[in-house]
Amino acid sequence: MDKEQYLQGLVRKLETSSPLPFEEREQLLRLPLTLKRFEGGQDIVSEGERTKQCCLVSEGLVCRYKIVGDGQRQILSLHLPGDIPDIHSLLVEQMDHNLGTLTPATVGFIPHEAVKSLTRSYYRIAEAFWRETLVEASIYREWMVGIGRRSAPSRIAHLFCEFITKMTAIGLSDGVTCELPLTQSEIADALGLSTVHMNKKLREIRQAGLVRVRSSRLTILDWNGLCELAEFDPDYLHLRRSSKI
């Protein structure tokens, strides 16, 4: 409904590094946005597609994923409101992965020309979008380290730390508790684990008194302990200093 509000989320994100001039912010807020509602578990864009628009997550939780030959899924990233997870489609012809919803979600579609016209007219806007994609790459690197070199409990803790930090940064958490609308299967697919193993290790983390996870809600009981287990250092998220918990 309130398109400008959704674009505000985008602008806030783009201004993480430095504020934009009034005119450029206004131009962004005036981007054409076609809202569409999705169920949970639906694909927004599929591997192989060539799109002419990009999508702004407005409400809900969205993820990238790939399916390998034997049917296993790897979730590659999570996207919260304010993200444009397929901004890369501006410059790279073809989707090499899928983009889907994890919860019911509202997604706003913005034509490529509209964005391209802004990035070509205002280098600050181009740099802000570019920077966002660089931060995303930085998150990929951190996930790769986790999947490649950390134990299951450490990975789980790391996901919790990252998730609540990002939720806090966009005002959807107080830093202690937040919605966590992910099934254990989905978390496992993001961490490169099996669901069963994920469940067992999560129980240990719970029993160690680090977090409470109940009916789609995550509550941090021992932030320091969780960070230590996760080896979590939020630098890789490249947030504004004040956004850290």
Add this chain to the structure above:
Amino acid sequence: MDKEQYLQGLVRKLETSSPLPFEEREQLLRLPLTLKRFEGGQDIVSEGERTKQCCLVSEGLVCRYKIVGDGQRQILSLHLPGDIPDIHSLLVEQMDHNLGTLTPATVGFIPHEAVKSLTRSYYRIAEAFWRETLVEASIYREWMVGIGRRSAPSRIAHLFCEFITKMTAIGLSDGVTCELPLTQSEIADALGLSTVHMNKKLREIRQAGLVRVRSSRLTILDWNGLCELAEFDPDYLHLRRSSKI
């Protein structure tokens, strides 16, 4: 020595998607470049640093990596001549990982202002650099899928497929054989495996007649078999069509 030749490699890469106008290409070829020679196994830039220049790999093999708490290393990407692996330092203040050489290497340093001045003056150059970082992100995603969801033999095969494809794209391989100046330890660190297991599975791949690996040289004996084992589909590299093997 031949700075312009090194910059040619960069230009060729930037023109993967579409050729640049004469003037813009000339500007790129005139970028100031300070060459520096490194031994193998040296750090070029370290985690936490804030740099005022970015580095163009000119000769040799360079990698990104992180070290986790217990001392294990995860190699995050490999960079061949023509790459600017820390172009992100233009827009993201702080290095969140290390950049180091795997072989003796020549690296050219370019001041940030010089690059920024070009990207701000010519949107095509900005988009070409941006696109390169997007392709890199795409490679991260593919590696993440491998580490998270593929077996050790499949991951090893995938690395071979990717490496020779990239070497071929820059003219350092005929598509059948190329230098592979990586120790088994280093390959293991890139794939999230232990050195010992890597060695054993590599032997199986060799014995299956898929590749020959001897004294820093990789030779493909059965490209189709290797691709099948790896589930390798070069789309994620977003190369020019003609560059594919």
Add this chain to the structure above:
DNA sequence: CGACATTTTGAGTCAGCTCAATCAGTGTGG
């Protein structure tokens, strides 16, 4: 109250790990 998705638990298996040698290649100094 069902019907369905999700979580939890147990049991057994296995891919990948660690530890510990050994072997091979390369370079160095005498």
Add this chain to the structure above:
DNA sequence: CCACACTGATTGAGCTGACTCAAAATGTCG
């Protein structure tokens, strides 16, 4: 030319973290 040192590759012997399969328990929601 040989002894020695060093790095990297290879092999064997357990060990274990994570996996699969199967079933039961618990939520969730129309």
